[in-house]
C-alpha cells in the first residue's frame with residue numbers, strides 16, 4: 001500500500017519535479033500524482049516527461065489529495081496555501097519546501113482548518129538550476145530534510161512526512177522555525193549572498209580588467225559562479241523573508257572579514273593562518289561526515 005493515495009505537487013520545478021521523479025520510481029510513495037502550476041509551459045513539460053497522472057492549472061483540483069506539497073518560490077507560498085486549503089479533504093496534510101520559514105508558518109496557521117495538518121519540510125539539497133527539466137530522482141538521497149511543523153501538530157501527520165522523506169531517500173530532523181532560519185542564514189543564504197556579491201563585483205570592474213578577470217577565471221572564482229547562477233526570484237524572496245537572521249549573520253561575517261583585513265594590513269601571518277586552519281577543519285569534518 002502506498003503512503004498516500006493521492007499526492008499533489010504545486011510548482012513542479014527543480015524540487016517539485018525531483019519529488020515527482022522519485023514518486024514515479026518508487027510506487028510506495030503515492031498511487032496517483034497531481035501536478036499544478038501557473039505556467040502552462042511547465043505543465044506541458046510535465047506531461048511530456050510523464051511525471052503526473054493529472055496536470056492542471058486549477059488549484060482547487062490540485063487540492064483534492066491526501067498530501068499537497070507547495071514547491072513554489074517563498075513569496076508565493078502563502079497565496080497558494082490560501083487557494084488550496086479550503087478545498088483539501090479532512091485529514092489531509094499540507095506541506096511546503098520553502099528555504100526559509102520567516103512568517104510563512106504563522107500566516108498559514110491563521111488560515112489552517114482544524115482538520116488539516118501543516119508539516120512543512122525543507123530539503124537541504126538543490127542545484128543552481130530551475131524548472132521541470134532540472135529535477136532528478138536522486139536529489140534527496142542521503143541529504144537532510146528539516147521538518148518545521150508548528151507546535152502541537154498531529155504527531156501522526158509528522159510521522160507520515162518523515163516516512164515520505166525517507167522514501168525519497170532523505171534523513172529528517174525536526175526544528176523550530178527560528179533555529180531553522182538561523183542555521184540556513186549561515187549555511188545557505190550567506191554563501192549565496194557572497195557568491196552574488198563576488199560575481200557582481202567582478203561585473204563592476206572596468207572594461208579591460210573585467211574581460212581579463214573573466215578570461216583567466218580559475219576554479220576558485222568558478223565555484224562561486226556556480227551558485228551565483230541561481231534563480232533571482234527564488235533568492236530575492238529568501239533574502240527578504242529571512243531579513244533578520246541574514247543581516248545578523250552578515251554582520252558577523254563583516255566583523256570577521258575586517259579582522260582578516262587588519263591581519264593582512266599588519267602582515268600578521270599568525271592570525272591569517274589560524275583563520276585558514278579553522279576553515280580547513282570545517283571542510284575536513286564535512287568530508288568525514290560524507291556531506292561533500
Ligand SMILES: NC(=O)c1ccc[n+]([C@@H]2O[C@H](COP(=O)([O-])OP(=O)(O)OC[C@H]3O[C@@H](n4cnc5c(N)ncnc54)[C@H](O)[C@@H]3O)[C@@H](O)[C@H]2O)c1
Pocket residue numbers: 010011012013014015016036037038039042071072073074076080097098099100122123124125126127128129130131132134231234238
Ligand atoms: N533550488 C533549490 O536548491 C531549493 C532547495 C530547497 C528548497 N527550495 C525551495 O523550493 C521551492 C521551489 O524552488 P525550485 O528551485 O524548485 O523552483 P523552480 O523555479 O525550479 O520551480 C518553481 C515552480 O513553481 C511555479 N510557480 C511559481 N509561482 C507559482 C504560483 N503562484 N502558482 C503555481 N505555480 C507557481 C513555477 O512555474 C515553477 O514551475 C522554493 O520555495 C525554494 O525556496 C529550493
Ligand SMILES: O=C(O)C(=O)C[C@]1(C(=O)O)C=C[C@@H](O)C=C1
Pocket residue numbers: 098099123124125126127128187188189227230
Ligand atoms: O547546491 C546548490 O546549488 C544550492 O543552492 C542548494 C541549497 C543550498 O544552499 O545548499 C539552496 C537552497 C536551499 O534551500 C537548499 C539547498
